[in-house]
Amino acid sequence: MSVKKIFLLGALLLTFWLTLASWQTKVVPEKLSDYGFFIGDISRQHPAPGVVPYTLNTPLFSDYAEKLRFIKLPSRKSVIYNDTAVLNFPVGTTLIKTFYYPNDFRNQSKGRRLLETRLLTHESEGWKALVYVWNTEQDDALLEVAGENKAVQYVDDQGNTRQQNYLIPNLNQCSGCHNRKEVMVPIGPSVRQLNGNFIYKGSPASENQLLYWQRTGMLTGMPALADCPKAPVWNKPETGSLNDRARTWLDINCAHCHNPDGPAMTSGLNLSYSEKNPTALGILKSPVAAGRGSGGRAFDIVPGKPEQSILIYRLHSTDPGAMMPELGRKVVHTESLDLLKAWIKAMQ
Amino acid sequence: MKLTLLILTAMLFASKVMAQPGIQKRYQTKFIMAEDGSTIELDAGTFSFTGSLSLQDKKRIVISGKGIDKTVLSFKGQTDGAEGLRVSNGESIVIENLTVQDSKGDGIKTMNVKGITFRNVKVEWTEGPKPENGGYGLYPVQCENVLIDGCTAIGASDAGIYVGQSRGIVVKNSKAYHNVAGIEIENSLHADVFDNEAYENTGGILVFDLPDLVQKRGGNVRVFNNYIHDNNLRNFAPEGNIVASVADGTGMLIMAATGVEVFNNRFIRNQSVGTGIISYLFTGLPIKDKSYYPFSTAISVHDNVYERDPGPAAILRGSWDGLFKTIRQTGQQIPHILLDGISDSAKLDKDGKLQSDLRICIQNNKDQSLINLDAGGGFKNMSYDQKPFDCQLVPLKASTVNVR
Numbered sequence: 001m002s003v004k005k006i007f008l009l010g011a012l013l014l015t016f017w018l019t020l021a022s023w024q025t026k027v028v029p030e031k032l033s034d035y036g037f038f039i040g041d042i043s044r045q046h047p048a049p050g051v052v053p054y055t056l057n058t059p060l061f062s063d064y065a066e067k068l069r070f071i072k073l074p075s076r077k078s079v080i081y082n083d084t085a086v087l088n089f090p091v092g093t094t095l096i097k098t099f100y101y102p103n104d105f106r107n108q109s110k111g112r113r114l115l116e117t118r119l120l121t122h123e124s125e126g127w128k129a130l131v132y133v134w135n136t137e138q139d140d141a142l143l144e145v146a147g148e149n150k151a152v153q154y155v156d157d158q159g160n161t162r163q164q165n166y167l168i169p170n171l172n173q174c175s176g177c178h179n180r181k182e183v184m185v186p187i188g189p190s191v192r193q194l195n196g197n198f199i200y201k202g203s204p205a206s207e208n209q210l211l212y213w214q215r216t217g218m219l220t221g222m223p224a225l226a227d228c229p230k231a232p233v234w235n236k237p238e239t240g241s242l243n244d245r246a247r248t249w250l251d252i253n254c255a256h257c258h259n260p261d262g263p264a265m266t267s268g269l270n271l272s273y274s275e276k277n278p279t280a281l282g283i284l285k286s287p288v289a290a291g292r293g294s295g296g297r298a299f300d301i302v303p304g305k306p307e308q309s310i311l312i313y314r315l316h317s318t319d320p321g322a323m324m325p326e327l328g329r330k331v332v333h334t335e336s337l338d339l340l341k342a343w344i345k346a347m348q
Numbered sequence: 349m350k351l352t353l354l355i356l357t358a359m360l361f362a363s364k365v366m367a368q369p370g371i372q373k374r375y376q377t378k379f380i381m382a383e384d385g386s387t388i389e390l391d392a393g394t395f396s397f398t399g400s401l402s403l404q405d406k407k408r409i410v411i412s413g414k415g416i417d418k419t420v421l422s423f424k425g426q427t428d429g430a431e432g433l434r435v436s437n438g439e440s441i442v443i444e445n446l447t448v449q450d451s452k453g454d455g456i457k458t459m460n461v462k463g464i465t466f467r468n469v470k471v472e473w474t475e476g477p478k479p480e481n482g483g484y485g486l487y488p489v490q491c492e493n494v495l496i497d498g499c500t501a502i503g504a505s506d507a508g509i510y511v512g513q514s515r516g517i518v519v520k521n522s523k524a525y526h527n528v529a530g531i532e533i534e535n536s537l538h539a540d541v542f543d544n545e546a547y548e549n550t551g552g553i554l555v556f557d558l559p560d561l562v563q564k565r566g567g568n569v570r571v572f573n574n575y576i577h578d579n580n581l582r583n584f585a586p587e588g589n590i591v592a593s594v595a596d597g598t599g600m601l602i603m604a605a606t607g608v609e610v611f612n613n614r615f616i617r618n619q620s621v622g623t624g625i626i627s628y629l630f631t632g633l634p635i636k637d638k639s640y641y642p643f644s645t646a647i648s649v650h651d652n653v654y655e656r657d658p659g660p661a662a663i664l665r666g667s668w669d670g671l672f673k674t675i676r677q678t679g680q681q682i683p684h685i686l687l688d689g690i691s692d693s694a695k696l697d698k699d700g701k702l703q704s705d706l707r708i709c710i711q712n713n714k715d716q717s718l719i720n721l722d723a724g725g726g727f728k729n730m731s732y733d734q735k736p737f738d739c740q741l742v743p744l745k746a747s748t749v750n751v752r
Binding site: 299320321 | 373426430512
């Protein structure tokens, strides 16, 4: 064999090997539309068959952005009922969440601006996060790993025009929150949070989400609905006591980091709904590494004294070195602060 | 023509130090895409970031600048994130040859990293010491094998170099000044702190164990061959933080720690407390953590040099002020070494003394003087008697770290 022939053969083999290798590395779609989650004009966010919209009773506050949530289970797979933690979705599941601002919160028909769609995909190696940023034309969203800051403007529910920045997280920031023992996990969709009504397209009335999931075979092993725990809606007093609503708000907004397996475990502060130790919950607990986040106050929570509680100070601050949560908030959520102040005020 | 060139050059230079949103994305992308085992090279120049830069879930990464003050990462205009650099869940990570400036929160936080090296790194707040500065400069927490070598920390409103809830630690050849605490080892095991200079802080070096934390108990901490001087800065920590209770003029403070050996250090002109050894009870803060041990035990302070200018203590706030006034009213100079005298009554032998391996031993220091405050007994039997502390403990073992 001549040298030339050996070279040619080598080149051929190399090409073959490279092709094989490229087949094996999964290519991440560059555009949201590549997934086929939505039918028609994807900015309308009409889910394709198999993609099911859902909502949470008390969601995470994200700078007043509204969210559309969808779940896509792998075909013929279901979730097994478990009411102690977030549901254990099978490999192949994708959770889809689109963030947007209505142009006018008082009148949704005035249109909206889609900002980003986040995907959490359950692969055989674990959950993976991807962020797609909506383009100015609003006809597609493009993959972005490093995050972005966007200026947004809207008319709020009081009729005031508001301008603010909105942070689209980078991939590390995603797992900054979606993190249990350094493993990426979903945060929201637990039985407690899903136990509420939703108006499904094509049906005249609203239906309980758990019942819908059970009826359509998405959820198995579910007890009678009356036996399923239910998280209150934080701003609807008829859905739960002050304590219950405040604890649920803290659970979804803080406990993804502030739990014994989360990124904020170094602080010793645990804001999970299930926490029973008053000190771990912050009551008369001295801060550990709060720095100027302490706001000159001595304890996380001083019963009866919201104005002396670090928790209130940090939720009120918008200074990145003092505020909580550390990410995803640029404005003050006045309404939840009122709830938490009332909660601390009522403490003995 | 020449003018145009000049303007162009000026514009180029200006764009290099002003807000650069493109830089944020470019560097963050580098950090996210870095392959395990690779080196992330940072150029010379000053780069402004609007958010934290983070590295996560990586192994054997070197983040390498062109040198202290040559590669400067400035977070002055930061709007997102609670620290400048953040590294989490990693193995064998090296951060070297760079400066981090003016982050809104902590300078460099590394959490849950096995093998973390800070080499020739400076973290500073450039507008002088003030409560608005971030809490910690270098901040490894819940890490194993921590090496801090040739670093500088300036202006932290808590601790310049802070190692918390970690194990296997060496802090050496480093400088800390104009912080509330220069160097602090908290709830950490097996630490060697040597050949450092801690000066012009409120407190030079602190070794603390605090309650309600995940890693409960520190110990085996050796502090030696350090030059700890002129730590008389007015405490500027925001209230609520434990360091806010450190007295201005503190060379070293040991609180609720077990197994600390302090030797061959020079404690010069720390005008209030050359070396303090206290229990957590001395702070008056409530303790609800049942597994927390609030006493300082097995402490050995030997072969150090103490020097101080004559005269009153540094300007103090709160309870410290009253305490030092009381001492001075007795006509005494304020002694170099201060003990609160609160010990664990459960660990006394039949003679009412602490078990010999748990004692506080103070021996063979140059110009040694001490006061036992008897804080547990309502300060009734304050004593300058050195005899009860004239003892020796078995020297602690050296700490070794396994890093790159």
